[in-house]
Amino acid sequence: MDSVEDGRVKPIDILLVEPNPGDTRLFTESFKDGSITNQIYAVGDGESALEFLHQRGEYESVPQPDIILLNFKLPGTSGEDVLARLRGDPKFSEIPVVVLTSSEVEEDIVRSNGVDADHYLQKPVESEDFVDFVQSIEAFWLTIVRDSSK
Structure with missing residues (x-):
């Protein structure tokens, strides 16, 4: 998951907002296992995400x-509130946001609330599925880079 800057490929900076330390570890390890060289920053709640x-x-x-x-599903400031603040601030409104859900039902609920995310992905249940999950995030990112470079 790299971006192109001045003709050079550079790793991207990813902010993971995930309250579960186990899932955070799986995300981080899966990016390493997938040989994805991006910088991952992780915070565990909405307020920390906004501070970041x-x-x-x-x-x-x-x-x-x-x-x-x-x-x-974040403690304190909800993910929905974080996303609303991002979309309401021109400084952050262009940053792609992938909403992580734990089930199709949760994804349907989030979508039905009119949440303005760029993409929705279900978090895997099994740890061995995290590498595939990370690769789907990479595919999403590459689509954005291609679309924005046209």
């Missing part, structure tokens, strides 16, 4: 992410 995006506090020196993987 606004580069405040402990996140003041982090880069703006190229893509956000957002779990909707």
Whole structure:
């Protein structure tokens, strides 16, 4: 999952907003197992995601992410609130957001609430399925890069 900048391919910065430490570890390991050389930053709640995006506090020196993987079931500030704030701020509105759901039912509920995500993906249940899951995120990213370069 790289982007093209001035004719060069560069790794992308990914912000993972995931409250489950086990899933965060599986995401991180799956990116490594898939030989994907991107930088993954992980936070566990909505408020930390907003702090990261606004580069405040402990996140003041982090880069703006190229893509956000957002779990909707977050403690405190919900994923829906995070996404609404992103879409309402011109500085962040162009960052692609992939909403992570745990089931088709949850995805249907999220979609029925009119959530303005770029893509929805169901998180895998089995740890061995995470590499395929990460590859589907990579395919989504490559589609965005191709579409934006036209």
